Amino acid sequence: MRRFRLRTATAVAAAGILALSAAGCVQSDRTEEGSQPKKDTLVFGVAGDAKVLDPALASDGESFRVAREVFEGLLRAEPGGTKIVPALAESWAPDSTGLVWTFKLKSGVKFHDGSDFNGEAVCANFDRWYNWSGLMQGEDISTYWQDVFGGFAKNESAALPTSLFSKCAAPDAGTAVITISRVTSKFPAALILPAFSISSPKALKEFEANKIGGTADSVTYPPYATDHPTGTGPYKFVKWDRTNKVVELERFDGYHEAKAKIKNLKFKTIADLSARKQALRAGEIQGYDLVAPADIKPLTDEGFSVLPRPAFNIFYLALNQSGNPALKKPEVRQAIAYAINKQAIIDSKYPVGSSVATNFCPPTLAGCDAATEAHAYDPAKAKELLAAAGVTGLKLRFHYPTEVTRPYMPAPKDIFELISADLKAVGIEVTPVPLKWTPDYLNAVQVGTAHDLHLLGWTGDYSDAYNFIGTFFDRQKQEWGFNDPALFAEFKAADQEPDATKRADLYRALGVKLSQMVPGVPIAHGPPSLVLSKDITGLKPSPLTDERFDTAEYK
Known part of the structure; x- marks a missing residue:
């Protein structure tokens, strides 16, 4: 629910190693001839490891992907x-x-x-x-x-x-x-x-x-959260192979509705996007998430089923006001917003159908269509604001995640580099702080205080603007590093307004306030895609990334 790429010889080699590793881990799901996957198993490639298998303790999409089946x-x-x-x-x-x-x-x-x-x-x-x-x-x-x-x-x-x-x-x-x-x-x-x-x-x-x-x-999680999750879903938990990065599930034959059509379901972590694509083409997995925008047409032309989700997310640059004192100044935060060329990021890193974000929630939601300060790309304006704030030689710690792609953030390192170049152009230097997505990165930016800038995002959980802006800003959080009880009270009042039309008006007013104070910079709304092999059907893409695999089947 919550979050970039220089190609080097080392990176290419690592991708190859990952792909070979993926192949070695799924041999048991192939026939003796090794040419086709068994028809009773679906292996789906994911970008990162689940954090925990007790959904009550989870906040990440990969943990929830497993939870939705169990x-x-x-x-x-x-x-x-x-x-x-x-x-x-x-x-x-x-x-x-x-x-x-x-x-x-x-x-x-x-x-x-x-x-x-x-x-x-x-x-x-x-x-x-x-x-x-x-x-x-x-x-x-x-x-x-x-x-x-x-x-x-x-x-x-x-x-x-x-x-x-x-x-x-x-x-x-x-x-x-x-x-x-x-x-x-x-x-x-x-x-x-x-x-x-x-x-x-x-x-x-x-x-x-x-x-x-x-x-x-x-944190040390209890046995229930790592090895014994027990629900009522169409699939039951079998094991979490942490060495080979595979979560294995099996059809629950006592399910109270239609039984899952495919007996075995496995989620296999293949962090490198190119390695996921290679594994799909080799038949080692039968699908994967977060298709690179440049791969959509080639995979479609090859006969794979590319399933785009409607854009129901937000990707943003967060500004932590409890870190560098300069970030407490509104002019500095506004300067950062003007310095970023959002359209260039979207044009080079996002799929067709993506749009520049001016609010922290999608414009399709009531109350998210406010005419806010858009902070259009304007480096000259950014320099003026920094000068007015008396800030020169500003240096900021910039956290970004590694070993992961997210529905709202297709290429973290690449995006980090684009934003860093924009900031450098207006006189702001950044110190890169790359961290593994879970648990290091999420802990650092959501709990720690050392970050000045970081990349994060959100895919909506349900159809109300408060799920976005309220989740971010209705109370004091380490991610943003500011405390504004009056603003928090306004969020509470909006949430408790029973009339939906009036509530949407309150959301619009809050959107205007957020655009003026600039706690962060909303950047993009993007429609992420997943892809399935040519012989898999029945999976419906969800704007909430709420796909259920029990309806998937081999043709």
């Missing part, structure tokens, strides 16, 4: 869209206050360990999240709980707000009643998020799901 929540997004449809809940409705929500649950649903899904299981999960303590209350551990529900039963930090969640009751096996503390645009919309998937209470207890260890900077 787990289900009360609600989900319709295939290929953003509309909310039933999942484990058949229906849901609020009382007259909008605070008490009754969910009628599907019957006959089993967890992968054979235990029953029911109202008590729903409440056990909500009570687990609500009662987290210690390290579990860390922003990078319970990210989505805090983004949506805020605080906990007993907050251990004064910065945590009162929880949106109040209580859950199960009057019978087929019902869960959830009470919240205030009306909000987030509920129940956010329940489509994988982070709020329902786990087996039996497995949570057996595999010590809450027994997290280590420190905030070096």
Whole structure:
């Protein structure tokens, strides 16, 4: 849900090694002749490793990709869209206050360990999240709980707000009643998020799901989160081969809906984009994500199925005001915004259909179409602003991720270099800080304070502007390094406005404020693509990157 490339002889060699490694790891999925993959296995190439297999503790797309196959929540997004449809809940409705929500649950649903899904299981999960303590209350551990529900039963930090969640009751096996503390645009919309998937209470207890260890900077996850994720989804977990970077799943024959069409599903990490393409062409994988814009036409011409997703994301350059003192000056932040040639970045690194971003949310969402300060490319204006701020010889630490591509960020190192050149042209020098995506990079830019600039982004979770701008700016965060209680209060007021039209107007006003204060620079909205082999069909691309592989099949 949240985040560049000089080609050298070493890089080319590394790509070749990765491709050979990928080939060696999937031989068991091929026939004895070695010419065709078995028809009961689909190997899908991904750009990075999952961080954790307990979705409640995850905040990254690769962890959620696995979770979507193993787990289900009360609600989900319709295939290929953003509309909310039933999942484990058949229906849901609020009382007259909008605070008490009754969910009628599907019957006959089993967890992968054979235990029953029911109202008590729903409440056990909500009570687990609500009662987290210690390290579990860390922003990078319970990210989505805090983004949506805020605080906990007993907050251990004064910065945590009162929880949106109040209580859950199960009057019978087929019902869960959830009470919240205030009306909000987030509920129940956010329940489509994988982070709020329902786990087996039996497995949570057996595999010590809450027994997290280590420190905030070096977390040790419990057995449930690494080797025993247990949900109700169409696939069940088999193993996580960390050496060969493969997560293996198998069809759950006790699934309560149509069974998955392909028996075995594997997610194979191949960090190098060229190596993923080579593995597809060699038949070693049957698909991969984040197709390079330049590869779309060649792969299509070769007969592969390239599936573009609608653009429902934002890519941005974040400016950390708690780092270099110069970044506290609005003129300096504005200068950086004017210095960046967004269109050149899009023209060279993004697929057809991408657009320059002027807001921190896609213009297709209500309230994201505000006429904000666009900060068009203007190096002369940038120099004027730096001079007016009395800043010369500015040097900034610029973090960017390695070993990864993201739906909103197709080439991190290349984009870093383009932005660095733009900044140098107006007199700003950068010190590059490349870090592996997970856990180093995400920890450094979301929790640490040493970064001045960094690249990050977001793919929407549900169809409301608050999911973008509220997630970023409704409270103090290390990523941005500023504290503005008045602004945070405005975000809270917008979120709690029950009238959708009025709420959109409040979002527009907030968009204008953000464009004036420049906490970061929105750069692009891009439609990422995935690709499948010529004999795979049935997978529907999702703007939320919410693809479900149980519908995929061999022709």
